[in-house]
Amino acid sequence: MADDIHQQKPDEKPIVGTVMVPFPMQGHLNEILHLGNLVASYNIPVHFVGSTPHNQQAKQRLHGWEPETTRKIHFHDIKLPHHQQPNIPLNPPKPDTESKFPGHLQPLFDATEQLRQPVFQLVQNLSTEFKRIVIIHDTMMAFVVQDANSISNAETYAFHSVSAFTIFLYIWESLGDHKPFELDLDIPNGIPSNQGCFTPRFTAYIAKQYEALNFDSGRLYNTSRVIEGKYIDLIAKLPGYANKTLFAIGPLNPINTKSKTRHRSLDWLDKQETGSVLYVSFGTSVSMTEDQITELAIGLEKSSQKFLWIFRFSDRVDLSADEDLGRDRLPYGYEIRVQDKGIVIRDWAPQVEILAHPSVGGFMSHCGWNSCMESISMGVPIAAWPMHSDQPRNAVLVTQVLRTGINVIDWAHRSELVRSTTIETIVRRLMISKEGEAMRKRAVEIGRSVRESTAEGGVSRLEIDSFVAHIRR
Template sequence: MATTRSRHVVLFPFPGQGHHAGFLAIARLLRLELPDATLTLVSTPRNVAALRASSKSLSLSFHALPFVPSEHGLPDGCESCSSLPVQAFVNLFEAFESLEPAFDAYVSRLRDDEADVCVIADGFVAWMVNAARRHGCAHAVFLSCGAFGSAVVHALWSLMPALPFDPDDGMLRLPQHPEVVLHRSQISPSLLLRGDHSDRATAFLHRVLRHGHRTDAVLVNTVAELEPTGLHMMRRTLGDKAAVWPVGPLVPRDNDNDSGEAHDDDVLRWLDTQRPASVLYISFGSQNTIQPKQMMELAAALESTGRPFLWAIRPPLGFDIAGEFLDEWLPEDFEARARASNTGFMIREWAPQLKILAHRATGAFLSHCGWNSVLESLSRGVPIIGWPLGAEQFHNVTMLAEEWGVCVELARGDNNMEISVDAVQRSRVAKVLETVMGDTAESAAMRRRLVQVRDMLKGAWAEDGGSSRKALREFLTAMRFN
């Protein structure tokens, strides 16, 4: 009698908060499409414990690969980005590469059980393609970033060690995408400008690029209608090597990042006291912050405008981002005055971002424009004021501003402190806030576009032909899993 082979999807995220969230969202979608398949999230022990705790409502399996952080020069218990400053991420990147033999053995056991296996790997662990290829498994790379930003960053790294700046105007035109023109201040990290090919991070990223070009498919956390230009650029880059499938927006539900802390209620109660669409929400993400002089000037600018604000604040660059926040980093008595006038609320703990963005009082989001924050804001119809700090964030701002007109760039800063950045100007803050939040024709037009984008994102998963739902099903068919 013929037997039906079991189907097994193996998911391996890189250990960062946004990466875990993206893979849990992918797992939730795959469970709906493949109710009888085994879905297994693979990582190191602490990460598996975190993933298990975040997915209690899903029917998932987990597999922990042996990992001892101290053997890789990492602090005891350090298995994720949250335990490291940005400049030390390369230590974790390299440490995770050592997991390949253990992962290979795990996939080999799955194949010995005569299962059809598809491996979906985070872009930062694309080396898993080696094990997939050795054991005849389908393989896909999942990118938690957007299409345009990913395509530009890929092009920049592939041009190393020397970026071709135009000698006449000093701008950079990408040979792979001649329609894209970049300023030096939009290129990060700055080691790209130095062209240091011996740098460990550069070497690692070039290894990742080589692995990624051997995959069968690329899943992108975006929507076909949102990023047609970026998706075209990605397909131009990959050619016939891999198909590109937009399967976003992978946006959590409002309660998915609920910390359950008492201060969440304090934040929401404060928002309840504010007028609709009047509050500027400020957050640079969990791993980013700004320079001391920028922080001081931004605070002074907020006070001068008189607009209410909600600021998820962290210590400035040069200090422990997870450490105690000192009053000296803000104008004297700034927080006391904001509290007394009920015009400002400072959050020093984890911010319930999804609830904040969904609140009727939130009128705009001053963001570093990491892709998860972008999608969370757009899916809730909140305009974005961009202050990109690194990586692909500069290019996210470009796409949002130029293609959709739902973002205005306020400032531009490099979070590795190797490029000099001037403090943001108070007059510029006032002008941008008026553009985005004022009672102007420009603001009204932006909000109409936001409604269009919000509905587009929601429609991508419509049962009756949503583009992302269709893309996921076509991907599974291509992997012979549907």
């Protein structure tokens, strides 16, 4: 990245400093910390603010960057009031058949509102040190940062942690019969409804954030115009966006991973044939029932395909809880039976490095946007199994728009148990059929284009260069 520094006189204030305000779910934390590293690579001071345990979590789980880059970031740890509700068991949350959204985390989301005053105080203090202080915040933290609008030399930029495709559809549908223009492209059929995507409490939380989201100077998107340029352009035409500058600066995940320590999963992948392994992971906000875990395990085994399965449950409110508690839920003797074909990983694993490994030929995913972007940028096709939030629509983007994946289950049947026979069929279709091979070739081509977009002169590189120039103006 660019490392030029604007010249200034010794007694002058630096031109710009930035404050990053993430939403405390792993996918959101990860994206904004990636963005923080990207901004820091331009020699712009970065201040990352959040609760003490989540700042620690973000640093521990980050991978792919040189440690020197992250050390440039100033982390501001804020102690929140105790948000663990009484009598909440330490066991993973019991999955709900209607909505798999991690509603058990709602006390934490509500507690983040206590960051409002500390964040304002930090921005106010930093505003005296820089000619311009730039706040980059997750859209789900708009309530927290709204007071920055009263600081004369402060600018705020909302960061969208989901796909432009998903954002456009949500806004377009909300306009009802008052559409401002005719669409000049085909929207895929069967767009999933919002039913089952969120709990009612989180839906109300989202509404509260968007009520406060009326002060930002621009929007940032973790996407590339290579894959979503037409949807970025459509968003720019929507009411309320006329005076906003939009920057498609993704993928934020590193393209060339630079971890100095090597996870054991990579050693196992080294021994496998090129493109032969299915990577299975459902992120940090998904918990499956025991019946579904059993069906998945049997389906993977019966497919006779090699697999690397990250077997974790949803993060808890209490991040210090024992992660292995209650996790012996695989069929008896399973790991011994599949040891020639598969490996089960129960700890944190470096997903970007796994997806970049030449042995990986497919990804069974919940289609969180982080996972989608990482898979797309590494050229790996997806077996899409969305669970909640924006994931059902991300799955449509992957399977119908980009055509680099297949559905495990239709969203309309989300409450049904996915049987091992279905999983076996899907795995074999993705990994060893002609259909899967065509998807893999297309994924590789798109991945190459996305990676090229981050190189000097590429569209994503030009977007981040443009954003940096804009805040340094």
